Amino acid sequence: MMWRDVGVTLILSLILPVxxxxxxxxxxxxxxLTSCRSPDKETFTCWWEAGSxxxxxxxxxxxxxxxxxxxxxxxxxxxxxxxNSCFFSKNETSIxxxxxxxxVATNALGNNFSDPVDVDVVYIVQPHTPExxxxxxxxxxxxxxxxxxxxxxxxxxxxSGWITLIYELRVKLEEAEEWEEHRAxxxxxxxxxxxxxxxxxxxxxxxxxxxGFWSEWSTASYVIVPDYIPRERSMxxxxxxxxxxxxxxxxxIITLNRSSVKHxxxxxxxxxxxxxxxxxxxxxxxxxxxxxxxxxxxxPPRSTDYEDLLVEYLEVYVNEKQELMPEGKxxxxxxxxxxxxQSDNDSGRGSCDxxxxxxxxxxxxxxxxxxxxxxPELLQGQAGSWERLERGDSQVVDTPDSxxxxxKTWPLVFSPSIHGxxxxxxxxxxxxxxxxxxxxITYSVPDHLFPTSTSFPHHHHxxxxxxxxxxxxxxxxxxPSTGVAYxxxxxxxxxxxxxxxxxNLERQKEATGLGLPPSRxxxxxxxxxxxxxxxxxxxxxxxxxxxxxxxxxxxxxxxxSKVNGVNNDNVLLLQRQREMAEAGQYCNYxxxxxxxxxxxxxxxQGKTTKDGPVATQxxxxxxxxxxxxxxxxPTMPTF
Amino acid sequence: xxxxxxxxxxxxxxxxxxxxxxxxxxxxxAPICVHGQAGCHFLSLxxxxxxxxxxxxxxxxxxxxLHSEFEQYVLPSRNHIGRIxxxxxxxxxxxxxxxxxxxxxxxxxxxxxxxxxxxxxxxxLWQFHxxxxxxxxFNNFSSNKALEMSYMVHELRKGVEKVADxxxxxxxxxxxxxxxxxxxxxxxxxxxxxxxQAMSDHDLLYCFRRDSNKVQNYLKILKCRIVPENxx
Numbered sequence: 001m002m003w004r005d006v007g008v009t010l011i012l013s014l015i016l017p018v019x020x021x022x023x024x025x026x027x028x029x030x031x032x033l034t035s036c037r038s039p040d041k042e043t044f045t046c047w048w049e050a051g052s053x054x055x056x057x058x059x060x061x062x063x064x065x066x067x068x069x070x071x072x073x074x075x076x077x078x079x080x081x082x083x084n085s086c087f088f089s090k091n092e093t094s095i096x097x098x099x100x101x102x103x104v105a106t107n108a109l110g111n112n113f114s115d116p117v118d119v120d121v122v123y124i125v126q127p128h129t130p131e132x133x134x135x136x137x138x139x140x141x142x143x144x145x146x147x148x149x150x151x152x153x154x155x156x157x158x159x160s161g162w163i164t165l166i167y168e169l170r171v172k173l174e175e176a177e178e179w180e181e182h183r184a185x186x187x188x189x190x191x192x193x194x195x196x197x198x199x200x201x202x203x204x205x206x207x208x209x210x211x212g213f214w215s216e217w218s219t220a221s222y223v224i225v226p227d228y229i230p231r232e233r234s235m236x237x238x239x240x241x242x243x244x245x246x247x248x249x250x251x252x253i254i255t256l257n258r259s260s261v262k263h264x265x266x267x268x269x270x271x272x273x274x275x276x277x278x279x280x281x282x283x284x285x286x287x288x289x290x291x292x293x294x295x296x297x298x299x300p301p302r303s304t305d306y307e308d309l310l311v312e313y314l315e316v317y318v319n320e321k322q323e324l325m326p327e328g329k330x331x332x333x334x335x336x337x338x339x340x341x342q343s344d345n346d347s348g349r350g351s352c353d354x355x356x357x358x359x360x361x362x363x364x365x366x367x368x369x370x371x372x373x374x375x376p377e378l379l380q381g382q383a384g385s386w387e388r389l390e391r392g393d394s395q396v397v398d399t400p401d402s403x404x405x406x407x408k409t410w411p412l413v414f415s416p417s418i419h420g421x422x423x424x425x426x427x428x429x430x431x432x433x434x435x436x437x438x439x440x441i442t443y444s445v446p447d448h449l450f451p452t453s454t455s456f457p458h459h460h461h462x463x464x465x466x467x468x469x470x471x472x473x474x475x476x477x478x479x480p481s482t483g484v485a486y487x488x489x490x491x492x493x494x495x496x497x498x499x500x501x502x503x504n505l506e507r508q509k510e511a512t513g514l515g516l517p518p519s520r521x522x523x524x525x526x527x528x529x530x531x532x533x534x535x536x537x538x539x540x541x542x543x544x545x546x547x548x549x550x551x552x553x554x555x556x557x558x559x560x561s562k563v564n565g566v567n568n569d570n571v572l573l574l575q576r577q578r579e580m581a582e583a584g585q586y587c588n589y590x591x592x593x594x595x596x597x598x599x600x601x602x603x604x605q606g607k608t609t610k611d612g613p614v615a616t617q618x619x620x621x622x623x624x625x626x627x628x629x630x631x632x633x634p635t636m637p638t639f
Numbered sequence: 640x641x642x643x644x645x646x647x648x649x650x651x652x653x654x655x656x657x658x659x660x661x662x663x664x665x666x667x668x669a670p671i672c673v674h675g676q677a678g679c680h681f682l683s684l685x686x687x688x689x690x691x692x693x694x695x696x697x698x699x700x701x702x703x704x705l706h707s708e709f710e711q712y713v714l715p716s717r718n719h720i721g722r723i724x725x726x727x728x729x730x731x732x733x734x735x736x737x738x739x740x741x742x743x744x745x746x747x748x749x750x751x752x753x754x755x756x757x758x759x760x761x762x763x764l765w766q767f768h769x770x771x772x773x774x775x776x777f778n779n780f781s782s783n784k785a786l787e788m789s790y791m792v793h794e795l796r797k798g799v800e801k802v803a804d805x806x807x808x809x810x811x812x813x814x815x816x817x818x819x820x821x822x823x824x825x826x827x828x829x830x831x832x833x834x835x836q837a838m839s840d841h842d843l844l845y846c847f848r849r850d851s852n853k854v855q856n857y858l859k860i861l862k863c864r865i866v867p868e869n870x871x
Contacts, residue, residue: 042738068726094736096849098725122852161859161871162738210696211703211852 026054027110031103033117037126040155041095041163041209044088044121045081048103048114056107062086067098095121125212127165128153130205135223143228146171146192150205153215165207168214174200174222195225291567684805688862691798695858698791699851701784706844708781713841727846728838729759734853741860747812750803753857756850757796764789767843788847795854811865 029051038044050060062075075086086101099121103114130150137144148169156163164186170179171192184190184205195201201224204217254261682690732755735741741749768785806812838846863871 068730090737090739095738096734096736096853120849122849157738159863159871160738160742161863162741162856164859211699 025056025107025109026052028052028054028056028058028105028107028112030112031060031105031114033101033103033114036101036117036119036124037213038093038121038124039126039128039153040157041121041125042090042157043093044119044124046075046086046088046101046117046119047081048084050084051105051112053105054107054109056109058105058107060084060103060105062101062103064099064101066094067100093121097121123211125163125209127156127163127207127209127212127215129215129218130167130207131218133203133205133218133221135201135203135221137223137225140193142193144195144197144225146195146201146203146223146225147189148192148203148205148221149189150218151188152207156207156209164210166210167205167207169203169205170217171201171203174202179204197225197229198227199225201225683866684802684809684811685862685866685868687798687802687805688858688866691795691802692855692858692862694791694795694798695851695855698788698795699848699855701788701791702844702848702851705781705784705788706848709841709844725842725845726838727842727850728763729756729846729850732756732759735857738860741857742864746806746861746864749857749861750799750806750812753799753854753861754796754803756854757792757799760792760847760850761789761796763838763843764792764847767840770840799858806865 031048031050033046033048036044036046046062048060048062050058062078063072064075065072073092076089076092077087078085080087097120099119100116101119102116105112105114131153133148133150136147136149138147148171150167150169152158152165156165158165166186167184167188168181169184169190170181172179173196182190182192192201192203200222202220202222204220206215206217208214732752734752734756735744735749744752764785768782768789771782771785803812807814
């Protein structure tokens with residue numbers, strides 16, 4: 001019997017748990033409050049989610065108690081808001097009161113409490129979506145635009161100011177992906193511009209209280225934008241058409257005036273403008289013919305009366321040492337070599353010294369060759385600057401006024417530059433410091449000798465250098481009346497013993513003041529040029545009828561070369577007297593400032609060749625003079 | 640002769656001008672500006688309300704920021720024990736807890752409630768700011784906010800008093816409010832001085848955030864009741 005009871009008990013005890021396990025009943029799982037929301041700040045709803053139900057039907061209940069109160073209330077309404085919700089009506093809702101809410105899940109086996117949640121209704125407001133969202137297309141002068149209008153949700157009381165809502169809307173084309181959002185503030189209307197013509201737009205609106213959550217987006221409203229041409233695009237089209245039209249007109253005009261436009265934009269390089277210069281001849285390769293045309297036959301003004309052309313003669317006293325026989329002649333250049341002897345008592349004065357000479361004579365010749373010469377700067381020459389040569393080593397030369405023992409060398413050749421420049425004669429005094437080793441020549445051009453010069457502006461000042469081997473440059477400015485300007489550079493007659501006296505002889509009156517030392521031989525020389533050693537190359541005047549020039553001093557050759565003209569390179573074109581028919585030889589001098597050696601390009605048979613800086617021998621450069629007197633001193637470099 | 644005439648004319652002109660000015664002075668009781676005129680400094684009641692409401696909104700936003708900062712940085716290190724039994728020192732002030740309740744109140748009472756709240760918070764906020772300066776719980780940014788908060792309460796109270804004066808002036812509310820402006824009647828600190836000091840910082844911030852929200856809401860209701868416009 002006992003064994004039977006024990007067996008049944010054992011069987012039952014083994015079966016029951018198995019049976020019980022099959023039908024698993026546990027207390028419910030813990031529920032959880034998910035959210036509480038208030039649409040109008042007057043009521044609110046709380047939702048929860050259930051835990052495991054434990055196999056048994058479970059009931060949920062919500063309990064709450066208000067802040068600082070121990071009274072626990074149960075949810076008044078479980079159904080209005082749906083399943084697992086609790087709805088608090090207006091009567092149960094108190095604003096600015098903290099609710100402590102708990103959900104309890106109960107089943108047959110037990111219950112389970114959720115975690116409590118504190119809720120203040122003010123901070124859980126989430127209104128409904130705005131209502132009556134209407135979208136319309138309106139026309140403007142810029143084109144169509146959308147006007148969206150809506151109304152606040154009916155439940156939210158904005159009339160009394162209880163809730164303040166702010167709105168937001170979003171727009172997109174139907175086929176687009178991204179929304180375009182706009183904040184509308186508290187207004188209930190919004191305009192949307194810049195629409196795609198013919199597009200379909202979708203619009204949605206939502207709202208939010210000042211402290212709370214955003215509502216859901218309203219249902220989309222569709223709108224179709226009618227076709228139109230954007231004013232902006234039409235404006236651009238108009239501008240493009242207009243500019244194309246203008247462009248066509250401009251092109252047509254330019255095409256018509258092609259040549260003048262080209263002339264305006266790319267001005268042609270001016271060719272040489274030499275009257276009488278024929279480029280075609282040059283191309284043919286016969287330069288002598290070309291240059292022949294440049295030669296003005298009437299220049300220099302020929303007169304059989306060479307006396308007229310003579311400015312004056314310089315008496316040159318040559319001592320033993322010296323070799324140079326400076327000869328002062330009328331500085332016959334292109335224009336300025338007419339001289340009249342002055343009655344003033346200054347011996348040794350050059351042609352340019354005499355102001356009256358220059359005024360009268362220089363003006364005459366100028367006009368002819370104006371076009372032929374191109375160095376206006378060279379047209380200045382000092383009228384009548386003279387050099388004062390030292391006698392011996394240290395003898396001071398007095399002013400030319402005192403005549404005895406004066407040595408005056410004629411200024412060397414000037415390059416005649418006849419142009420329209422109306423510079424004035426510039427008379428200056430140039431004092432060269434004494435050079436010890438080599439030549440020492442002081443140039444002095446007394447100002448008082450040329451009283452007229454004061455009235456002229458001084459365009460250039462004589463330059464002089466202290467160092468050896470340099471030369472001084474005078475510039476003779478042209479007087480406005482005469483129009484003739486010439487300039488020459490006074491060189492050091494760098495003879496070491498350039499002690500020679502040159503006495504200037506006037507043509508009409510004689511400078512009788514010169515007293516010549518008996519030991520000295522006196523003859524008229526003509527300063528031909530200065531060689532590379534800065535030596536005055538003189539030729540005696542008496543050897544008029546001799547043959548070609550002997551360039552070195554002391555040689556007898558005397559020849560006066562007539563200046564035919566000046567070519568482009570500031571070169572005096574001298575004409576050989578005997579070779580009038582020929583082109584003549586031309587002595588081209590080109591010098592540079594400083595200690596550079598002279599160049600003596602010689603012209604053979606009308607061809608000009610320019611040698612290098614190294615000067616050729618003097619013998620080679622023969623300059624023939626014919627009827628005029630030329631001071632074939634090296635020309636001034638062009639400026 | 641002409642000089643004398645000119646002088647007489649000038650004198651007459653001056654006299655006339657002076658009379659005009661004096662005359663305008665006598666009429667200075669009337670407002671110079673008409674309501675709504677542009678460029679005029681005369682503020683209408685609606686404008687005053689708008690200003691005050693804006694002020695209260697800003698005050699509330701600052702208090703919210705401070706409270707959230709406090710909960711985020713300071714509170715986790717502290718206990719939550721006193722949390723449920725929060726007790727604001729302004730609990731003695733009866734405030735409407737709902738829309739109907741607020742609308743049932745008379746305008747004067749509503750204004751009075753607002754003023755009471757504002758008065759009640761002036762000192763505690765100042766204390767709070769003083770405490771915060773010495774503590775390390777908050778950074779400088781927060782301490783500036785606390786200072787601004789206490790300042791704004793003071794300003795808002797003055798603004799609401801002005802609004803109340805204007806309302807009384809316009810006859811919209813009775814003059815019974817003037818009796819409440821005495822500091823003794825409004826200031827609850829004399830009654831709850833001990834309680835205000837016992838409040839913790841967190842409670843203070845929580846309470847002030849709520850009370851500033853109350854003030855804002857009450858002002859809006861008052862405005863829409865007194866000067867109903869399209870904003871309401």
